[in-house]
Amino acid sequence: MFRYTAAVFLLTDCTAQAAQQPTAAPAPTTATDAPSRDTSYIDAQGAAHVTRVVPVPQTISPQAQLAVGRAEPDQGPQQSLEERRRLTDAYTARARVEWTKLCPNTLVDATIAGVPVHIVTPKGMPEANGDKVLLNLHGGGFNSDSGSDTESIPIASYARIKVIAVLYRLAPEHPFPAAVDDSVAVYMELLKTYKPEHIVIYGTSAGAILTAEVAAKLRQLGLPLPAALGIFSGMGDFARTGDSIAMYALRGLAGHLDTPEPGAHDPFYVASTDAKDPILSPIYGDLRGLPPTLFITSGRDLLLSGTVNLHRAYRNAGVDAQLVVYDALPHAFWYDPQLPEAIEANHIMADFFVKHLLK
DSSP states (O other): OOOOOGGGOOOTTHHHHHHSOOOOOOOOOOTTTSOOSOEEEEOTTSOEEEEOOOOOOTTSOHHHHHHHTOOOOSOOOOOOHHHHHHHHHHHHHHHHHHHHHHSOEEEEEEEETTEEEEEEEETTOOGGGGGOEEEEEOOSTTTSOSSTTTTTHHHHHHHTSOEEEEOOOOTTTSOTTHHHHHHHHHHHHHTTTSOGGGEEEEEETHHHHHHHHHHHHHHHHTOOOOSEEEEESOOSOSSOOOSGGGTOBTBBTBSOOOOOOSSSSSHHHHTTSOTTOTTTSGGGSOOTTOOOEEEEEEEEOTTHHHHHHHHHHHHHTTOOEEEEEEEEEETTGGGOTTOHHHHHHHHHHHHHHHHHHOO
C-alpha cells in the first residue's frame, strides 16, 4: 500500500545537503533520552533553544494522525544527490500508479520548445475544455522531480483540464535561471495555441517558488500573464529564512533537522545570483498586476513562513491572493492519496483554477 514517506517530499534547501557526500551522524535520539517536558531558553543573540512535547492533534483525519505520528529517527547519514534522485524516481513511479487508480488519465511524454514535458489528459475531459491548459512546475528541491505526476494527475482529473508538467533542468548541474528559462519557453510556446486567459501556472515547493519566479519573469518580459497562479508551499525570498524552516523538517516534527545556515537559502540553486534578485526572489520586486493567486500551506510545513510571507507581499501589492492553511500537516501533504486532506486540497486547487479559467 502507498504510504506517506520522507521520499515523497521536496525540501527546497536540501540541495546543499544532498549534494554533499554522506558523513557520519550522531546516534538517533531514543525514548530514554528524549525530553519529557517543555523547555525554553533565549540566548544572548536572541536565538531560542526549546523543546516541546506535542501530542498528535485530534483535528485531523485518522489517516493523517497516523502519518504525523509515525516514528522517524532524528539522526542518520546524509543522503547523496544520486541516492536522493534514485529514491525520488522510485517514489514517483509508485505515486503515478496510485493516483491513476483514483484519477484515470492518459500520460504522454513529449517535448515543447525543446523542453521535455509530461502531458496528462484526464479521462472524460469535456470537449469544451480543449482550449484550456494547466501548466505545472514540479517540486523536488530543484534537484529532482518528485511532483510532475503527483501534482498533475489529480489536478487534471478534478479540473477536467489537460495538465502539462515541465521537466525543467535541475540544479546543481543547471542552477538559476535554467528552470525559469525552460518554464518560460514552454509558456511562450503555449501562447501560440492557447489564450493567456486560458492558461494557469502552478506548482508545489520548488515548483511553487518557480511559479512565482516565472510570473515575475513574464511580467519583466512584457508577456501576457496567465489567468491565475497556484503557489503551494513555496516562498519568494532566498536572502532570508523564516521561522518555520528552523522548526520543521520534511515530515514536520519528525526526522532530522539542521539549524539554518546564514547566507543565501539553497546555494546550489542560487549559485552566483544575488539572493535579492527580483526574479529569483520576487518578494523584492514589483508584484502589482499579477493574476489571482491561491496559496496553500500547513501548520507543520517547513515553508509555512515562506508561503505566508509571499502571500502577504502579494496582498500588499493589491493582488487577489487567497491563503489556505491546514492544521498540523507537514510539507506538501497533498501528495499522499491516502489522506482525506490531500483529496480535499487538490479539489480546492482545481476548483480555484476552473473558476478563473471560466470567467
